[in-house]
Amino acid sequence: MSEWLVRIDNKTTAYDYCSNDLCISIMFLLGFLIFIGLFFSGPENLVNNAIGFGLTTMMSMMVVVGILNDSLSKIDCIPCMGLFVLVQISITSTAVMSVLLTDKLLKSIGKCARSKSHDSSSRWRFIRDLTQNGNLLRNILFAIFTILHVANFIWFLSNNQV
Structure with missing residues (x-):
């Protein structure tokens, strides 16, 4: 006859994993993709791209707000x-x-700057050059919003209490 020995332990294995961190990492990467698509898309469909990217972002972030919905109703302050x-x-x-x-603004200022004569001030020549190629302004805006995006993520990582 054989004998069986069954031993049951009450041990819990902890994993260093947080689903909230996974959601935030995905949102951070999604934000970068949105900014790249928004600021580096062609000027021909700018309005459609901007509205599409804005709506896509809002819908994806509403998923995270839905995840937060359960925890927000049980606490006194916003996590x-x-x-x-x-x-x-x-x-x-x-x-x-x-x-x-x-x-x-670039379209309206560009029309005004092009109507000025060539012997106008150097400021109008600079504005005319800036409005003819809007990539410089888009790159500056991309840098500003990327810095804000990264600063928000760094703030979250520094204040996140796991």
């Missing part, structure tokens, strides 16, 4: 992840609005 998402939504919304507004 660090909630503030990260809120700031991320505002940075992306501001980037979309700035792309739309600068495109309209």
